[in-house]
Structures are given as structure tokens and as C-alpha cells.
Amino acid sequence: MINKIRNFSNWPIPIKIIFSFAIVIILGSFFLALPVSQLASSKATYFDHLFGAISMVAVTGLATVPVAETYNIYGQIITLVLIKLGGLGLITIVSAIVMQFGRQVSMREEITLQQALNRSDMKGFRHFLLNVVKYTTLFEAIGAILFMFKFIPHFGWASGIFNSIFLSISAFNNAGFDNLGTVSLQSFVDTPMINIVVPILIILGGIGFSVWFDVAKHFKQFSTARSWVDFKGTYRKLKLHTRLVIKWSMGLIVSAVVIFTLAEWNNPQTLGSLDFSGKIQAIFFQAVTLRTAGFSTLDFSEFHMFTLIAFTVFMFIGGSPGGTAGGAKTSTVALVVKLMGAEIKGVTNVNYKKRTLEMDIIKRALVIVVMFILLNFFALALMTIFDEQIPLQYLFFETVSAFGTVGLSADLTASLSRPSQTVIMFCMFIGRIGPITIFTALGNRDRRYRDIRYATGNILIG
Amino acid sequence: MINKIRNFSNWPIPIKIIFSFAIVIILGSFFLALPVSQLASSKATYFDHLFGAISMVAVTGLATVPVAETYNIYGQIITLVLIKLGGLGLITIVSAIVMQFGRQVSMREEITLQQALNRSDMKGFRHFLLNVVKYTTLFEAIGAILFMFKFIPHFGWASGIFNSIFLSISAFNNAGFDNLGTVSLQSFVDTPMINIVVPILIILGGIGFSVWFDVAKHFKQFSTARSWVDFKGTYRKLKLHTRLVIKWSMGLIVSAVVIFTLAEWNNPQTLGSLDFSGKIQAIFFQAVTLRTAGFSTLDFSEFHMFTLIAFTVFMFIGGSPGGTAGGAKTSTVALVVKLMGAEIKGVTNVNYKKRTLEMDIIKRALVIVVMFILLNFFALALMTIFDEQIPLQYLFFETVSAFGTVGLSADLTASLSRPSQTVIMFCMFIGRIGPITIFTALGNRDRRYRDIRYATGNILIG
């Protein structure tokens, strides 16, 4: 037994990560499929439970059957456990196991591990992990308590407390699941409590642990800043990564607000029917939930074709690395944009805030973006075979949502054919683990590739 | 006057290229709009002529009005002139002008020029240019003579000869225009002459001049090869670029044949109604025309959604650099694929045939691919605003076709709204000049960017 575990600990890390995710998903689907987890009225098959388990562990939120009409309290607790495991990142847990075994990791493995964790050094790893668990729990608890003010009067004590915990965990982990009904949070479209607390939880969970800890380190200085200049001075002390991520996250939310407002303000099926305050709340909520959380307070199948297409860009980018979010990640896309800028200017060094960024990381960012695009496209093409009668924009929205582990849907998931739903399962799985980890696992199995430098060859390009 | 031209010769090359294209297009549109160029029955407005002129200079083939129903013999001759200018590449002509003035070119300009010409050295440039014109004319003449065997019996002497010349020039330059009717070459779907000669002209024009000359240099050795081993030995003497392009071009044609056969064999609206020989001809023709030429012998609006989506990949890749083809280019995409392979294997050197490829070129290839994707997406999003009622797959097919200067359409161009047609005009223009040239022109105006190397900054990515 010990021997087998030792064998496991000798596996290449990417394979270990994939394997761990798969095991948790399969176990989760078994537990969900037990009659004791389900409501008497549940009509779910094993396929639906498996789809749900993947969606939970991948913190996506797409579902072929609604949680509220399928699982009882036990099933919903399993849901929460799967979301917690997925959100904190099995990656983190796996890595912790690796560290526990304390065996020597190769240079290359250490790099993979660092990339999986999005930490640039491995020092103080245990301390980091404990802090992650501590703050995660703290934020989830605060969220839950706030929701209770709304939910206990609404659902009574028992359900009110449980539903508050459920929503808080789901929001913080960017999971997009709810146990309230079949139409996400549409009944709360103009409830300020929901429209303020849920987005804050989403942002905190999605911005990445390294950003938290960097801001926390300077928290005292921020809180004692006497002037705007003071504040800006402290801001400049934050890590390059932290500032890039904060800037991009804010920029993306503002862009989503502008595009959404212009496109849907007068659409009677979406914003058009709300009063001014309702419109503002709905716009803000959708702009935040869009990139990775996947809750909705409006019916996405009623949006204009343009809105759905524009939203796929935000879903594609997703949240920031090292948190609970999915997608290609803000910083990845930022590096690609910066490289394009450098190429246009005709300079070779890619700079940000008087720092030059490493070309190896930029190259990797480009590869991630191109791979995500390719995989999205491939999945979409497959679905056009299986569900030709569905408008392409709905299929496209669904695949990008699955890859970005967003979980928004133009009310489509349940009506897809089984083959297309299977495609969506793979999208969620790959989207959560990340295409590079998947492919590294395929390519790296026995370290058979040597890095050879030959004489330079010339290829002309377009 | 001389002074003004001297000023022109001092402009940055990217701006010169864009300016020359624009001038030729505007002049072309004026000539096309003259009543003397048009048939009495023509209902075209200036907008249609401008659209046509862009499409001809960009060798695309999309049109809001059919050539055969709009232009008389004079208008059709203007069409051919615009196609020839676009196909040979105004780039080539502009560069020739630059060389004539003989002024010192800066290092950076020389690089831009080399990239525009897709030649890795500037020696013997005049000789190269003369050879291009010579062989281009030769191939077009042979094509025209072969078509005459079919067209003179069909259209009579005068029209038969002219139509043969028109089709040969259009095919060799990958222009996709014909003067035979409103449905491209659909009436020749099972005419072997058309299905053999047109694809050969397309391939010769689209594979790039540098490939021709490399193969020509070893032509004698190829023709005297006594065995397969001999032949392969000679093949190995070809330049790295030549071998890469030949391999990818063949691979793409074979892939298109396989996908097309699987997807459409039984579709009664496309291949299904043809006999076996007709099916084979139609498959081969479409597989070759698809990437950049833009003729069609089938009605693309009748294809399955999957087929249209899969075909966009081929249109996106396009032909090879330094020829008459458009698209991101075979070798560009090949480099991106090779980099992804290296990243998966975890090696830093990107190798092909025991040569290491330069990272600067690979980076540029990645930027081209990402820019093409972004521009395609942006154009598509705009069109969904203006033409929401049209199925997304048709709009998508149209934009990729325009950017790749392919010219295939699901019978859509004429029925688009004017704003969408304007978007398509920009797509064709940018697609022919190339996104990097466009953006370099914007960014490089006054050489104000210095290439500074700062200390390294760390960004974590997805």
C-alpha cells in the first residue's frame, strides 16, 4: 500500500493532478447518484450526476438537472464539498501531498508545480496553504451571515441558514450553483443585498490568493493613508503582478458594464423592463458574474446575438490566476496584449511599469491563449455535428462558458443532445485543469524529450 | 513633383504599402463606375464599384453585384488589371519603386521590406522580380490556352478566348472572380478540364514565388531522378521553407478532402446528387479552392453547419507566403503548431528537420495568428449588430472568407446590410495587406519607440 502511494508520488505532477481531479469527480458522482442524496421527485440518471460532479469540481455551474429539484440536503452537502475541493484547487491539495512526501522534486517538476500553484517560489508553502484555508473560510462565513439577513425571513431558520451557506460558498468559489430553483438568481434581479454581496464574494475568490496576501501585507499602510498621494505611494509598493491583475480586473468590469449597457438598455426582454435602480443593479451583477462566476439574474437566451458574442470575450479571459476562477486568466491575456504592442512598436523587450517581462512566460501565455482558442473551436465544431438545429451563438456561448468554467448558459445545457453534453463535460474538465497541464501530461510521460539546439533554419512567414 | 515623390520615398514602408493599395483601389473604383465600363443593364451604385475594386485588388472574389451582369468588356479588363496588381502584390511593385530610388534603407526598413516580400535577402531583387513576371505570365498563358479548348466551342471565338484569359488570370492570382454568371463555377461541377486546370493554377499561384524558384533550381535533378531514393535525395536539398510549405499544403488539401467527404457525401443539396466521378471532382475542387482561391462549384449555403465551421479553419490558414494567396499563411501556422509542440514537450528550442527555428520569427507568427483571430472576431461582432437576423455561421464564414481573401460565401454578400458590407471591405483590405503591416504603420510613424531593457518583472499566468 505504502509502496503504491510512493509510486503515485513518483508520477509526473501533471498526471497526478489530472488523476486526482478524475478520482474526486468519479467518487462525487457515485455519492450524488445514491438514492439517499436525491429528492423523491428526482428524475436524474447517472449521466446527469456525472455531469453535475464535473461541473461542481470544475466550479462551472452548468447542469443538466437543477440542484434544487434533484438533490436533498445530503446531496446538496456533497455538492458543497465538491465545490470546495474544486475551488481551493485540487491542485493545491495534490501539491500539498507531494510536499508532505518530501521527496526531491526535479527542477522541471518544481517549475510545473509552481506554475500549477501560480506561486513563484516554494518557500513557506505550508504557511501559505494554511492562510488560504483560513481566509477562504472567513470570507465564506461573512458572506453567509450577510445572506442570512435576507434568507432567514424568506425561507425560515433551517433552510435560511443552509441556503445562505450554500450561496456564499458557491459565490466565493465562483461555482455558479444555487439551490434556490431552476433560473439561477433571476428572482433577485433587483435585491440590493444579493447584487452587492455576491459580486464582492466573486471578486475576492476570483482575484487570486497571491493578490490577497500582497494587499494584506500592505493593508495597514493602505488604511492609514492620509491622502490620495499616500495611497498611490502604497499601491506602487504592491507586486507587479498584483497591480496588473487589479488594473485588468477593474478594466474588464468597466468594459463589461459599458458594452452591456449600450447593447441591452432598451431590450424589453432583459434590462428594458427594469426601473433605473434595477437596471444599474442588473448591469453591475452581470458584469461581475460574467467572467467566471456564472450566476445570472437575467435570462441569457433573450440577449441580442451581439451581446452573447461580446460576452464570450469576457468569459474567455476569465478571472486571475491562483484563485478560484477559470478562463485563460487576466494576466495571461495581458501579456499577450503587451507582446502585440511591442511587436507593433517594433521593439523586442516587453515592458510593464519599468520592468521587462520574461519572454519564456510571454511565450507560454501565447501558447495558452492559442490552445484555449483551438480547443474552444474544436468543441464547437463537434457540437455543430450533434446539434445542428440550435443557433450557433448559443452553442458558442455554451462552449466558451464551459471552458472558462463560467457556467452561464442561454438556457441550453439541459436541451443539448447527450453527445454535446459529453463534449461540454470535457470542456469543463480541461478548462479547470488548464490545457497546458493536460498536454504536458500527454507529452511528458517519460521525459523522453531532449532540448537540442541545432543550427538556425529560416522559415518565411505571412 | 520630383520633390513630392522623394517625400513619398521617405515615408515609412508600411504606410507606403497601405497608401499604394488605397490609391489603386480608389482609381480602380472610379474606372469601374464609369458608364463606359458597365453594361446597359447594370444597377450598381458607387458603393458596389468600391466594394468590387477592393475585392479585386485584395484578390478576394466577394462581390455585391456579379461581374457578368455589371461590367462589359472594358469593365472586365479593368477587373483583370486590378486582379493582376493585387495578385503580384502591390507590395512587390512598391518595393521595386523603393529600390529604384536607390536611397539608403534603414536596417529596420530593410527587415520590413524583406518580410513584406517574404525574401530573406535583397540581393538580385530585380532579377527576382523579372522572373516573377515572366513565369506568372507563362502559367497564365498555358492556363488560358487549355481553357480555350472548352470555352471556344461553348462561347464562340471572341468570348471563348476572353473568358479563358479571364478565368486563367483569376485562378492563378487566387482571385475567385469569374465573368461567366452569378453562381461562380457551379455549372462546371463535373467538367474535368475545369476541375483539373483551375486547381493547378490555384496551387501554383498560392504556393509562393520563393518555392517556385527553389524547386526550379533543382528541376533538372528532379527530372533525371532514376529512383525514389534519388528523388528524395533531391527533395532534401530544397530549402527548409520550401519543404515545410509543400508538406503543409499537401497535408491541408488531404485534410480538407477527408473532412469534406465525411461531412457532405450524402447531403442531397451538395455532393449527394452527383455521381461518383462528379463527387470526386467536386471534393478535389472544393478542397483546393477553399483555402484562398474562392471559386466554388457547389452552393455553400446548402452545406451543413459543421462543414462551414470546419472550412473556416482552412480559410483562416490560407496559402503560403510570398505568392498570390491570403490568410495567416501555412508556414505561420506551422510555426505556431511547432511552438505548441515544444511547449508540451517542455523544451525551449523549436526544431524542424534538424534545424532550430528563430524565436523572433516564431513570436511574430504567434502575433499574426492572434491578431487575425482578434480582427476576425471583432468584425464578426460588428456584423451581428447590423445583421442580427442572419444565422451566425453564415456571418462567420463571410468574415473569415474576407480576411483570408478567399471569396467564398454562403450566398450572403449581396444580401448583407450596407454597414456589414463596409465591415467586409475593411476585412478584405486588412486581410490582403496583413494585420502587422497595418499596425506597424499606425505604431511606427515617427520611430518614437526605444527598445529599453529593464530589470526582470514577474507576472504569474494561468
Ligand SMILES: [K+]
Ligand atoms: K463558475
Ligand SMILES: [K+]
Ligand atoms: K480569393
